Amino acid sequence: RGRLIAVGTGIRIVGQITTEAIAWIRRADRVFTLISDPVADETIRRLNPGGVESLSTFYEDRKPREITYRQMAGRVMECVREGSITCIASYGHPGVFADPVHEAVRRAREEGFPAQILPAISAEDCLFADLGVDPARSGCQSYDATDFLVHGRMIDPSSCLILWQIGAVGEPLFRADGYPLSLLPILVDRLARIHPLGHVGYLYEAPAHLGAGPMIRAVALGSLTGERFSTSSTLYIPPSRPPRPDPDVVARINSMRGQ
Numbered sequence: 196r197g198r199l200i201a202v203g204t205g206i207r208i209v210g211q212i213t214t215e216a217i218a219w220i221r222r223a224d225r226v227f228t229l230i231s232d233p234v235a236d237e238t239i240r241r242l243n244p245g246g247v248e249s250l251s252t253f254y255e256d257r258k259p260r261e262i263t264y265r266q267m268a269g270r271v272m273e274c275v276r277e278g279s280i281t282c283i284a285s286y287g288h289p290g291v292f293a294d295p296v297h298e299a300v301r302r303a304r305e306e307g308f309p310a311q312i313l314p315a316i317s318a319e320d321c322l323f324a325d326l327g328v329d330p331a332r333s334g335c336q337s338y339d340a341t342d343f344l345v346h347g348r349m350i351d352p353s354s355c356l357i358l359w360q361i362g363a364v365g366e367p368l369f370r371a372d373g374y375p376l377s378l379l380p381i382l383v384d385r386l387a388r389i390h391p392l393g394h395v396g397y398l399y400e401a402p403a404h405l406g407a408g409p410m411i412r413a414v415a416l417g418s419l420t421g422e423r424f425s426t427s428s429t430l431y432i433p434p435s436r437p438p439r440p441d442p443d444v445v446a447r448i449n450s451m452r453g454q
């Protein structure tokens with residue numbers, strides 16, 4: 196009977212893929228990959244010789260991404276319906292910013308097939324490590340950059356903000372030759388309502404290969420429009436002001452301490 200299992204390779208497959216993910220990649224009749232790193236691609240092909248198929252073939256220049264994602268999920272489901280143990284191996288965490296994975300899992304469950312997403316190391320996990328950010332300290336709001344703009348998300352300036360996919364903000368079509376990012380000035384305007392424009396954020400790229408270091412570029416929010424982004428860029432903005440404690444709650448906690 197067919198089943199679907201989604202595993203992640205982490206951002207840096209060497210060291211970050213789990214033994215459980217490796218076991219599923221080996222065991223699967225068909226492994227669909229959603230990765231661009233050639234080292235990760237080669238590693239997966241060695242784990243399951245002859246059984247690997249890339250889903251990247253669905254990307255076409257100027258094709259709306261949501262169509263691509265539906266087609267990817269459709270191809271995965273063909274295999275599940277044939278009765279195959281079907282694995283999706285995506286980079287990072289397979290359930291984090293991963294529409295085709297969630298769509299395939301939703302369809303599989305709807306049709307009565309077992310489907311599971313295994314946890315893995317995402318870009319955000321690497322960011323916490325490389326930038327020394329503990330989300331417990333000031334909280335952390337994490338959004339897709341386009342979603343942040345479209346939905347006017349409420350942001351607390353005393354909390355961290357992480358904006359994913361800033362290198363494709365406001366871009367509905369896949370573009371093989373890079374994104375013009377015409378909505379970037381609007382993003383800067385929105386950020387200016389939250390933080391001073393001189394407040395410094397960090398453009399971050401986790402290393403994909405063993406021995407390489409992270410790319411961390413400090414940039415004042417007002418200068419973001421002059422920056423170069425890649426499809427792997429994530430923007431981290433630290434708090435620009437301290438939080439305002441609620442005096443009643445603080446008094447109650449202090450009374451429990453006997454103060």
Ligand code: SAM
Pocket residue numbers: 206285286287288289290291292293316317318319358359360361362399400401402403426427428429430
């Ligand atoms: N599933 C992936 C994960 O768990 O990290 C996320 C995939 S999402 C479609 C792509 C976005 O993830 C990028 O636009 C960027 O924000 C972030 N990302 C991917 N690779 C990254 C890297 N090496 N360093 C920092 N952020 C990265």
